[in-house]
Amino acid sequence: MSSSTIIKSIIAISLYWSTISTTPAQSFSEKDSLQSVDSILNFARLGFSVRKRQQWDSTILLFNSSLRIAEAINNQRYINSSLLHLGHALKENGQYKQAISTSGRLLGYITIDHPQYFLILTNYLEANTRIGNFSVADSLLAYGIEQAKIRNDSSSLAEFYLQGNVLGIEQSKLDLALAFNDSAMSFFQALTNQDALNNLKANRGIILSKQGDLDGALQFQLQALDWFIMSELIQYQGKTYNSITDIFIKQRNLQTAKKYLEQGLSLAEKESRLQGYLFMNLGKVFHAEKEYDSARVYYYKALDIWQFQKDPEGVINSIGYLISSELESGEISENMVPLISLGDSWRRQSEDSAAVADFDLSIAAYYLSVGELSQVEAILNRAEPILVKQGIIESLIKLTDLKRKLYAQTENSQELLAYLDRYDSLQGVVLNSEQQRNTQELETQYETRKTTEELNLVNGFLLAANEKNELQQRNQYLLLAILGLIIALAVALGLGYRAVRRKNTVIQKLNAEINHRTLNHLAFIQKFYALEVRAATHSEQREAMQAGMAKLESMVALYRQLYNDLDEKKSMSLRTYLINLLEKLMELSSLPEDTIQLSGPELELDVEEMKLIGLIATELVTNAVKYGMTPERNLELYISWDFKADGKLCLRIADNGPGLPDAVEVMRQKSFGLNVLFLIAEKQLKGSLGYAYNQGAEWTLQWASKAQKLHGTATA
Known part of the structure; x- marks a missing residue:
């Protein structure tokens, strides 16, 4: 939108x-x-x-x-x-308190049988988790899992396991979070819910990051990010960018962290809460680079967002990092005391969490640096049970170090020795953990080398198969390319065919117009002849003009026979058409009735095909009359037609005249009319026109006709 x-x-x-604010509810009409x-x-x-x-x-x-x-x-x-x-x-x-109020109100209106009950309950559970109401969230989670199992609702059970995963992460109960993560993944795999599966992958990355397995954490986060980008899940993309930058900051890979933070901020333009997380991480990057002024700029930006969002944990987290940056820079500003006071006021609104304990450690470090030792011990004692309960080793080491420094300054040797031992023990835990990871990495490398050697043997056998597969693939691509070319050619031919059809339509219309105008001109000439006949004074002159007028009338009749009489029909008998056409020619040429003999089966031809046959027959008969009829010889014409063995229709026109004076190729160059006949036969009928001398001229026209045979052979 x-x-x-x-x-x-x-x-x-x-x-x-x-319009309705002044209308009482009870006054509403239907x-x-x-x-x-x-x-x-x-x-x-x-x-x-x-x-x-x-x-x-x-x-x-x-x-x-x-x-x-x-x-x-x-x-x-x-x-x-x-x-x-x-x-x-x-x-x-991120408006969790309002979400709790809204969802809680709805839960009061409905019963557990409502189809959306579990969805509402998971929203209510997640909102309580996010603001640190862990006791309420634990109860809601146990109730939801129990009811989903009773109703055998696997989809809702998977959602509750996902919420259990989130709750475990928020409480830093990482083993519990991991157990819920495994259970939820198995359910969502069965449900083929890829969005939820990749959300769980991102959460698993957070767990592994907290456990110190940064490479494993990064692998899961990047897999999740790929899916969120492909699915255009903008909000999840931003959260995953934030988690990935957390890992790079811990790895001291600060330039890569900045790159991912910039990508995340480009997505978080309208998501202020997500901007808060990203600003915090950008501050941490500058903090790690000892650019403290730039770090504080982003910490303050995050602080403004958390205050607007009314998020106690976000506020005290931002203030804690602001205090740390000032302590490390050695430039403690006058804003420190107001910041600590602001943090204390927000701390009272939040339940115990890792962020709360880290804030306590930051202000304890400040008071220790300014010599206010009386407050330091109380603050550290307040933070210690939280950190012990959540088992965050890094923060416990920091707390132990602060107490060690405190007891050194107050000269409390007994407590100092106790916390020195504790500090060493915690460092030993970290060292052992690192050694275990190093040992695991060595074992993994050994197994990898061993597996690689085994795979090399298999690869030798697979190489030939791969080459064969590649050859098959290339052949497939070649076939696809050829198929694509064929399709392209088919499309081009189709377009060309449509263009030709449009062009033929225009040509047909032009031909019809030419025929119409030709008949008009012939009619005009007929009327002119009629006027001249009336005006003639001598009988010989009148008789000559009347003979010419009769010839003209025969020409008009012949023209109509060739063109106009066929326009209103779709097909016609070849024999009938040739008889009518030849009658007009004999009348026009003053030939005896027995001059022309016709022989062939009864065939029905398409009108367009018939017009072309008429043009060829008229030209060849006219030429026979013109060159074959002499005072010494009576002209005889033979016209026959029939199908050949190859299925083509063959039209034969022969006479007893002297034939062509030159070779047919020479005559084609000399005679425009004869050349036109060959073009009609070859280009329009897609056939051939042949000539031979056999006691006279003999022309043979062959073409693949669509003629339909009606009866047996007829002779006329």
């Missing part, structure tokens, strides 16, 4: 509420209620549209508006629906 559409929707919401339901549905549609784009602020506005209308008309169905989608949007936007 575009920003202009969202703005229009907001204006519509404001106008709507301005018409008002129906209009209100339409408004609820419209807001819901807009809400679903912007939710797909993960524009949570707009989603919250739209579903909040649909909720207010539903409450105004007291429609419980739409109240429940609005609360469901509003609670989900609030949770995704």
Whole structure:
């Protein structure tokens, strides 16, 4: 949805509420209620549209508006629906306390038999987890898993295992988190839910990172990121970028961390909470590079976001890093005391967590640096049980080191020795952990080498098979290329065929117009002859002109026979057509009736094909009359047709005249009419025209005709 559409929707919401804000709920008519339901549905549609784009602020506005209308008309169905989608949007936007209030209200309206009950419960559980209400979250998780098992609801059970995974990470109960991660993965694999599977991969990366396995953590995070990019899950992309930069910061690979942070910030433009996490990590990068001023800029940006979001853990985390950066830079500003006071006020709103303990360590370090030792011990004693409970080794080492320094300054030798031993023990734990990882890496390398040697033997056998497969693939690609070329040619030919058809249509229209105009000119000449006959004064002159007029009438009749009489038909008998055509020719040439003999089967020819045959027959008969008829010789013409063995139709026109004076090739060059006959035979009929002298001229026309045989052979 575009920003202009969202703005229009907001204006519509404001106008709507301005019209009903003065209307008591009980005064709503049935018409008002129906209009209100339409408004609820419209807001819901807009809400679903912007939710797909993960524009949570707009989603919250739209579903909040649909909720207010539903409450105004007291429609419980739409109240429940609005609360469901509003609670989900609030949770995704990081407004966890509002999400808890909304989802909790909805849980009060429905029973466990409601089809969306487990979905609402998981939203309620996740929101409590995110703000650190771990005791409530633990109870909700146990209840949800129990009820999902009772109802044999594997989909909901998988979602609760996913929430258990998140809860374990937030509480730093990493073994528990890992167990939930394994269980959830097995369920979501069975459900083929790739989004959830990759979310679990990202969470597994967080667990491994906390356990110190940074390479394994990075592998899982990058796999998850690839899926989130492919699926265009923007919010998950941003969170994964943040987790990946955490790993690179721990690996001291700061330039790569910056690159991923820039990519994450480009996605987090409208996600202020995600921006907070990314700003924190960018501050950590500059912090590690000892660029403390730049680090504090980003810590303060994150602090502003967490205060706006009313996130206690985010606020105290930002303040803790601000204090650390000032202590490490050696430039303690006057803002330190107000910052600590602000952090204490937010600390009271948060339950015990790793972030709370780290904040305590930061302010204890500050008080230790300024010599306010009385406060240091109380703060460290407050943080110690939290860190012991969560088992975060790095933070416990930092706490032990601070106590060691405190007791050294207060000259409490007994406690100093105790914490020196404890410090060494914790360092030993870290060292042993690193040694174990190194041993595991060596064992893995050995196994890898051994496996590689075995695989080399197999690869030798597979190489030949691979070469064969590559050859087959190349052949397949070649065939595909040839097929593509054939398709392209077919398309080109199809387009060419359509163009030719359009061109032929134009030519046919032009031919029809030419025929029409030719007949008009012949008719004009006939009328002119008629006037001249009337005006003639001498009988000999009149008789000559009447003979010429009769010839002209025969020419008009012949022309009509060749063209116009066929225009209204689709097909015609070849024998009938030739008889009518030759009658006009004999009349025009003053030939005796027995001059021409016809022989051939009854065939039905297409009109267009018949016109071409008529042109060829007329030209050849006219030439026979012109050159073969002399006072000494009576002309005889023989015309026959039949199908040959190869299926082609053969038309034979022969006479008893002297034949052509020169070779047919020479005559083609001399005679325009004869050349046209060959072109018609070859180009239009797709056949051949042959000549031979056999006691006279003999012409043979052969072509693949679509003629249909009607009866037996007829002679005329």
